[in-house]
Amino acid sequence: MSDKLQIKDQALNGSDFKSVSLKNSQFQDVDMVDTKIVDTNMTGLTFENVNLTDATFDDVNLSGASINAANLTGLEITNADLTDAMIDGILITDLIAAYEASQL
Numbered sequence: 001m002s003d004k005l006q007i008k009d010q011a012l013n014g015s016d017f018k019s020v021s022l023k024n025s026q027f028q029d030v031d032m033v034d035t036k037i038v039d040t041n042m043t044g045l046t047f048e049n050v051n052l053t054d055a056t057f058d059d060v061n062l063s064g065a066s067i068n069a070a071n072l073t074g075l076e077i078t079n080a081d082l083t084d085a086m087i088d089g090i091l092i093t094d095l096i097a098a099y100e101a102s103q104l
Contacts, residue, residue, distance in 0.1 A: 004024040004026065005022060005025040005026070007028070007030055008028045009028075009029045009030070010030050011030070012031065012032050013032065014035065015035045016035070016038075017035070017036070018036075018038045020040050022041065022042045022045050023041050023044055024045065025042075025045050027050050028046075028048045028049060028050070029048070030049075030051070032050055032051060032052050032055055033053045033054060034055065035052070035056075036055070037055070037056070037058075038056075038057075038058045039058075039059045039060070040061075041060075042057075042065055043062070043064050044065065045065045045066075046068075047068065047070050048069060049069045049070065050067070050071075051070070052067075052070055053072075054074040055076070056076045057075070057078070058079055058080075059078075059079040059080070060079075060081075062081060062092075063083040063084055066085070066086050067085075068088055069088070070087075082096075
């Protein structure tokens with residue numbers, strides 16, 4: 001039995017996910033505009049060609065997550081574990097470090 005959620009070609013705009021496990025889930029070609037994900041385990045999750053415009057992730061574990069070819073306009077991520085999480089093959093922690101270095 002598979003314990004991961006697989007969603008493809010769906011519109012989940014305005015959805016709320018709270019205190020759930022999305023561990024190893026796969027979202028492909030999904031619209032998630034203004035979606036809120038709170039207090040959620042998202043380890044190993046994959047977003048592929050997902051529209052996350054104005055979405056909010058708060059108190060989430062994104063370790064090992066992969067986000068590819070996504071629209072991240074207005075995405076807000078707070079209180080998150082980003083260990084080994086990637087956007088288009090680049091570690092998010094490296095992106096943050098590069099941004100912080102550019103602000104010196």
